[in-house]
Amino acid sequence: MNPAPAISLPAIEVAGLVCAYGDRVVLEKVSFAVKRAEIFFIIGGSGCGKSTLLRHLVGLHPPVGGSVKYSGHDFIAASAAERKELLRTFGVLYQSGALWSSMTVGENVALPLELLTDLKRREREEIVALKLAQVGLAGYADYYPAELSGGMKKRAGLARALALDPAIVFFDEPSAGLDPITSLKLDELVRQIRDTLGTTIVIVSHELASIFDLADRVVMLDRDAKGIIADGDPRQLRDGSPDPRVREFLNRRGEAVRQQEGSAP
Amino acid sequence: MSQPGAPARADASLAVDTLTVQVGGDWRITAPHPDWIDLIGDRLPGRVVLTGTELGTWDSSLALFISAARRWSETNAIALVLEGLPAEALRLAALLAEKPPALPEQPRGLPNLPTAIGTETVRLWRETKDLAQLVGECSFSMGRFFRGQAQFRWRDCLAEMQQCGAMALPIVGLISFLVGVTLAYTGSLVVRQYGGDIWIADMVGLAVVREMGPMMAAIVLAGRTGAAYAATLGNMKANEEIDALSTLGVSPIDFLVMPRIVALFCMMPFLALYSDVVGILGGMAIAGAQPLNIPANLYFAEMQTIVDLSDINTGVIKAASFGLLIGLAGCWRGLQADRSAAGVGQAATAAVVTGILLIIVSDSIFAVAFDILGW
Structure with a gap:
């Protein structure tokens, strides 16, 4: 997807999204737009609805209200066929890789190609080799997920998410359970993928190091506000956000939060 | 640059001894795209020039195409010149050319009969001991x-x-x-x-x-x-x-x-x-x-x-x-x-x-x- 197409619609446009589980509203009226080839972070404390937002964006939960548009195509109101088409334009890397444990790494990467494209077997094998090389797992096609370490499983999951050369890749807590070095390497890989293929990257995370290292833009969610309390460049927000919650999160301090909790009944 | 949405294409034209392959259009892995071997057939020119001046958007499919061209030029000992192709696509294609590192082989497939009988016997013995141990612990x-x-x-x-x-x-x-x-x-x-x-x-x-x-x-x-x-x-x-x-x-x-x-x-x-x-x-x-x-x-x-x-x-x-x-x-x-x-x-x-x-x-x-x- 290089260079960007002539019509420059935002890759993702979320307007007035309301997310709820039953009667419990988690997010109210969330709106933001993600530009093409942007590395976009959704951040916030535990329980603020980051993962909920992600699950709504990729269609695992139907929202109560609002709209999600991918390159101008409405995802929520789409017919089943359109929805399927749109689903193919993005990949998701789940928290622990979510590799299908009964298949080898190669079969895991090949399955989306096998089910969703008309590629020949030889081409599929080449793409598997290419994707595994891209994530630094060349030669591991015949390994089973159980034989890989946590970091390698995530890389393999990323190779699978990239199999169809998606326009957007979603990451759910990519650094969870990884040591700093492995996590750094994964961050580098993410940047490399964006630079190579112009992929739009959406990452749910609370890992400060990754946020400052990678993010072009962040939105911060808050549990009590049930929505976005900050939107912008992470460094600027860290130093100059008017909201103390945002500054403290990004500075890794907790006075205001503690005071708030102290005054709470 | 070509019109957005034009299908991927690769046109070969032969001039004297040089075969020029012009790639263009939008290359998507999920859409039909040309195959190097089909394109070349059994032609064996003196040299091949691969140019990408009319390229629209592209993804891994182009990398596969370039890598197939490289492999073909190596096997047939024909010079290959790459012109005007995106550097990132060339880098991706280069990944495919690298030999994967040799990794320890994982045991796969069915073992031979004596091995199977042996492992089964050992397993059965181990299971019996295991069960006996649990019974003991329960006692x-x-x-x-x-x-x-x-x-x-x-x-x-x-x-x-x-x-x-x-x-x-x-x-x-x-x-x-x-x-x-x-x-x-x-x-x-x-x-x-x-x-x-x-x-x-x-x-x-x-x-x-x-x-x-x-x-x-x-x-x-x-x-x-x-x-x-x-x-x-x-x-x-x-x-x-x-x-x-x-x-x-x-x-x-x-x-x-x-x-x-x-x-x-x-x-x-x-x-x-x-x-x-x-x-x-x-x-x-x-x-x-x-x-x-x-x-x-x-x-x-x-x-x-x-x-x-x-x-x-x-x-x-x-x-x-x-x-x-x-x-x-x-x-x-x-x-x-x-x-x-x-x-x-x-x-x-x-x-x-x-x-x-x-x-x-x-x-x-x-x-x-x-x-x-x-x-």
């Missing part, structure tokens, strides 16, 4: 229990009793009733030939009380409760919950295995008695209908001439020991499970298979033993 736990030192929670045990006992009543009842019905049907085929219609009561009564009642209750519980135990303990193991107990100094046997086995041991006799009653009612329902037409009170009186307390006792003794075996098999397979989603599934399956195997084997041992004892 020690039993000792601790009677000395009041076990971390045994009656609350857990009662909850398990409700799960494996009361909650199993509908399914055990249904199956026992239907077994009574089929026994009466099959038996009537024989007894009617001799005009001994009334003996159907004796046959069904004896078969249900001595064999089918405890057996059917046990088989249902092996599938229902044994599998549940294996899945629960397997999940707990995968989630390190069992390790968490061990590091607290609490024996997982005392805390998790014993309440479950005790619950099954206590509830199985009751379930077997219930199964006996419902099975007899099933037989009675068939005997009361056409063509046998035996009234219920007559059926009941006839049955009492042959079924006595010793028959019921043998059934109850068997039921209690089946309960022990089902609980043991379920917990054993659960504790053995691999720490993965597939491991938990396999543990549940193995628990049912082991449970039923142990039930049938012990049932035949009981049959011989009771015969010798004359019960």
Whole structure:
């Protein structure tokens, strides 16, 4: 997807999204737009609805209200066929890789190609080799997920998410359970993928190091506000956000939060 | 640049000795795109120029195309010149040319026969030792229990009793009733030939009380409760919950295995008695209908001439020991499970298979033993 197409619609446009589980509203009226080839972070404390937002964006939960548009195509109101088409334009890397444990790494990467494209077997094998090389797992096609370490499983999951050369890749807590070095390497890989293929990257995370290292833009969610309390460049927000919650999160301090909790009944 | 949305194309034109391949359009892996080998056919020019001046958007499909061109030029020793192609695409294509590092080979596929027999034997031996160890640990736990030192929670045990006992009543009842019905049907085929219609009561009564009642209750519980135990303990193991107990100094046997086995041991006799009653009612329902037409009170009186307390006792003794075996098999397979989603599934399956195997084997041992004892 290089260079960007002539019509420059935002890759993702979320307007007035309301997310709820039953009667419990988690997010109210969330709106933001993600530009093409942007590395976009959704951040916030535990329980603020980051993962909920992600699950709504990729269609695992139907929202109560609002709209999600991918390159101008409405995802929520789409017919089943359109929805399927749109689903193919993005990949998701789940928290622990979510590799299908009964298949080898190669079969895991090949399955989306096998089910969703008309590629020949030889081409599929080449793409598997290419994707595994891209994530630094060349030669591991015949390994089973159980034989890989946590970091390698995530890389393999990323190779699978990239199999169809998606326009957007979603990451759910990519650094969870990884040591700093492995996590750094994964961050580098993410940047490399964006630079190579112009992929739009959406990452749910609370890992400060990754946020400052990678993010072009962040939105911060808050549990009590049930929505976005900050939107912008992470460094600027860290130093100059008017909201103390945002500054403290990004500075890794907790006075205001503690005071708030102290005054709470 | 080409129009957006133009399909991927690659045009080859030959001038003197140079084949120029012009790629253009939008290359998408999910859309049809040209193949290098199809394009070149069996042409063997002096040199090939690959240019990408009219390229729109592109993805891995272009990298594959470039890499195929490179490989072809190497095999046929033909010079390849790349012009105007995006540097990132060339970098991707270069990834494919790199030889993957040699990795230790993982054992795959079927081993040869001696190896298979050997590994199976070792596995069987290990499993036997494993089971014996669990039985031993349970015995020690039993000792601790009677000395009041076990971390045994009656609350857990009662909850398990409700799960494996009361909650199993509908399914055990249904199956026992239907077994009574089929026994009466099959038996009537024989007894009617001799005009001994009334003996159907004796046959069904004896078969249900001595064999089918405890057996059917046990088989249902092996599938229902044994599998549940294996899945629960397997999940707990995968989630390190069992390790968490061990590091607290609490024996997982005392805390998790014993309440479950005790619950099954206590509830199985009751379930077997219930199964006996419902099975007899099933037989009675068939005997009361056409063509046998035996009234219920007559059926009941006839049955009492042959079924006595010793028959019921043998059934109850068997039921209690089946309960022990089902609980043991379920917990054993659960504790053995691999720490993965597939491991938990396999543990549940193995628990049912082991449970039923142990039930049938012990049932035949009981049959011989009771015969010798004359019960």
